Amino acid sequence: MTGLKxxxxxxxxxxxxxxxxxVRAIVESDPQRRWIVVSAPGKRSASDTKITDxxxxxxxxxxxxxxxxxxxxxxxxxxxxxxxSLGLALxxxxxxxxxxxxxxxxxxxDYAASRGEYLxxxxxxxxxxxxxxxxAEIVCFDAHGRLQIAQTDExxxxxxxxxxxxxxxxFYGAMPDGAIKTFSRGGSDITGAIxxxxxxxxxxxxxxxxxxxxxTDPKIVPEARxxxxxxxxxxxxLAYMGAGxxxxxxxxxxxxxxxxxxxxxxxxxxEEGTLIVKEVPDVxxxxxxxxxxxxxKGFTVITIEKNLMNSEIGFARRLLSALxxxxxxxxxxxxxIDTISLVVESAQLDGKLDPILDEI
Numbered sequence: 001m002t003g004l005k006x007x008x009x010x011x012x013x014x015x016x017x018x019x020x021x022x023v024r025a026i027v028e029s030d031p032q033r034r035w036i037v038v039s040a041p042g043k044r045s046a047s048d049t050k051i052t053d054x055x056x057x058x059x060x061x062x063x064x065x066x067x068x069x070x071x072x073x074x075x076x077x078x079x080x081x082x083x084x085s086l087g088l089a090l091x092x093x094x095x096x097x098x099x100x101x102x103x104x105x106x107x108x109x110d111y112a113a114s115r116g117e118y119l120x121x122x123x124x125x126x127x128x129x130x131x132x133x134x135x136a137e138i139v140c141f142d143a144h145g146r147l148q149i150a151q152t153d154e155x156x157x158x159x160x161x162x163x164x165x166x167x168x169x170x171f172y173g174a175m176p177d178g179a180i181k182t183f184s185r186g187g188s189d190i191t192g193a194i195x196x197x198x199x200x201x202x203x204x205x206x207x208x209x210x211x212x213x214x215x216t217d218p219k220i221v222p223e224a225r226x227x228x229x230x231x232x233x234x235x236x237x238l239a240y241m242g243a244g245x246x247x248x249x250x251x252x253x254x255x256x257x258x259x260x261x262x263x264x265x266x267x268x269x270x271e272e273g274t275l276i277v278k279e280v281p282d283v284x285x286x287x288x289x290x291x292x293x294x295x296x297k298g299f300t301v302i303t304i305e306k307n308l309m310n311s312e313i314g315f316a317r318r319l320l321s322a323l324x325x326x327x328x329x330x331x332x333x334x335x336x337i338d339t340i341s342l343v344v345e346s347a348q349l350d351g352k353l354d355p356i357l358d359e360i
Contacts, residue, residue, distance in 0.1 A: 003202020004162055006035040008170060008192030011042025011050060012209040013266040014120050017085030022266050024127055026207065027165075029269075035160055035199060036167045037192040038124045040116025041078060051075055051116040052185075055103075059112035062103050072100050079119050083126075090126045095119060111180040114172035117188065121169030130165040135191060138198075139173025141181040147173070147194075149253075156198025168195055189250035193261075197253040204254050204261045206246060211265040212274030213238065213245050216293040229275045230291050235261075238294045251276070299331065300349055302342040304360060310337050322359040326352040 009023050027033045040051040054075050061068035076096045083090050099115040118134065125132035138155040140148040152173070160166050170188025175181050183190045189206060196204035210218075212226035213235065230238075232255045239248035245263060254261055255278070264273035309315055316333070319342065323330060332343040349356075 003032060004035075004199070005030070005033045005203050005205055006037065006192055006196040006199065006201045007033050007205045007207060008037040008188060009039065009124075009266065010188065010206075010208045011039040011052075013207050014038050014124065015041045015044045015048075017082045019266065020082065020086060020124070020127055022269075023124065023207075026266065026269050027128055032202075033205070034162055034165050035195050035201065036124060036128065036130065036165065037170045037188060037195055038117065038120045038167065039170050039188040040120050041082070049074075051078060051120075052113050055112045055116050056109060058100075058103050059107070059109045062106070068103070069100075072103070075116075076100075079123065082123055086123070086127055088123070088126045090123065092119060092122065095122065108179070110172065110182040114169070114180045114182055117169035117171045121167050125167040128165060128167060130167045133159060133166050133168050135169050135172055136174035136178070136180060138168070139191065139194060141173050141175045143176055145175065145181050152194055153198045156195055157200075160195065160199050162199070184247075184249070186247040187249075189247035190253070193250040193253040196259050197257045200257065201259055204259050206261055206263045207266045208245060208263065209265065209267060210245060211268055211271040212263045213276075213292065215291075217295075226272070227274050227292055228272060229277065229280050231280055232261075232276055232278060234291050235276050238292050246276075298346050299343055300346045300353070302344070302356070302360075303339060304341075305339050307338055309340065316340060319360060322356055325359075326356055328352060328356065 007027065012019065013023055014020055027036060042050050054071055058068040058072050058075070061071065079092050079096070083092060096119070099112075099119075103112050121132055124130070138152065138159050140151040140155065142148055160168070168191065170191035172180050172182045172187075192204055192206060195201075210226075212228070213230065214224040215227055216224045218224045232251045235246060236248050236251055239246055246261070251261070258278060261276040262273055263276065265271055304319065306312075306315075316335075319340065320330065323342065323344070328344055328348045330342050330344055334341050334343075
């Protein structure tokens with residue numbers, strides 16, 4: 001696709017030096033790739049531990065008054081190895097020492113976790129000969145931790161001009177007092193979308209370790225194929241129901257701005273991937289009408305059967321009121337002419353199921 005691009009590279013894409021070389025090749029192959037957003041290094045193998053998880057562990061040990069030097073040493077050595085293997089003239093020791101001291105002094109979990117992306121961004125900027133911009137300078141939260149979209153848009157547009165290439169760490173921003181605030185896990189997708197919106201990019205490329213959004217879970221259906229094109233709404237439904245390629249909140253910034261998202265594979269950059277757009281054009285001889293299948297575990301289904309239910313006014317309202325009084329929300333409510341099912345998260349029903357059933 002033509003036009004200036006924002007590229008977000010996930011944890012698997014920056015997990016080690018070899019993966020980061022792939023990132024460099026992808027970015028340098030297209031001069032339109034001006035804005036690069038990176039995650040913290042992810043797993044290098046199934047038995048490995050993500051940097052973010054190690055940093056959360058450091059914070060938790062510090063909070064409990066336990067030593068965390070051994071855990072932090074694993075984090076530090078991982079970054080040093082990446083820098084050494086890439087042959088970069090980059091000394092991360094001052095940054096690592098500052099992060100360790102801040103965690104030891106009681107910095108919050110959000111600060112601790114954000115250092116993974118921050119350090120990854122410094123490495124990527126050195127590797128790509130790009131300008132590093134701390135996300136805390138441009139991604140704004142209010143005092144209650146809510147993203148300030150207008151203020152963030154202004155800062156992104158003013159700071160990230162198209163004159164050169166920039167690297168921005170994902171996952172976090174800052175509150176008015178300067179305290180670091182993170183998005184939910186996987187939030188680097190949101191940062192990429194925010195940057196794409198702020199700079200009015202032509203496309204937001206989301207680089208991961210699969211060749212697009214798959215039609216279903218490949219752990220269940222090994223031959224699952226990528227969906228070549230789908231809408232923002234379809235992706236949100238699939239992400240909400242468990243398809244984990246793209247954060248379900250990341251589509252709002254690009255949806256509002258009408259920016260397409262292109263999900264692609266860092267390990268197979270020539271593959272087509274999945275293009276996410278506002279509307280999918282009509283395609284003659286389309287192979288099917290089902291876009292994808294996703295699912296989540298941990299739900300309970302309460303099914304009520306009653307003859308002539310369809311003609312009883314207010315029946316569904318009374319059912320929902322019974323759950324509301326127990327502070328239980330309904331995820332889904334499929335119905336038939338004489339049946340209605342209430343799908344709720346099982347965790348919400350702890351100690352509440354019997355009172356709900358008694359009232360029903």
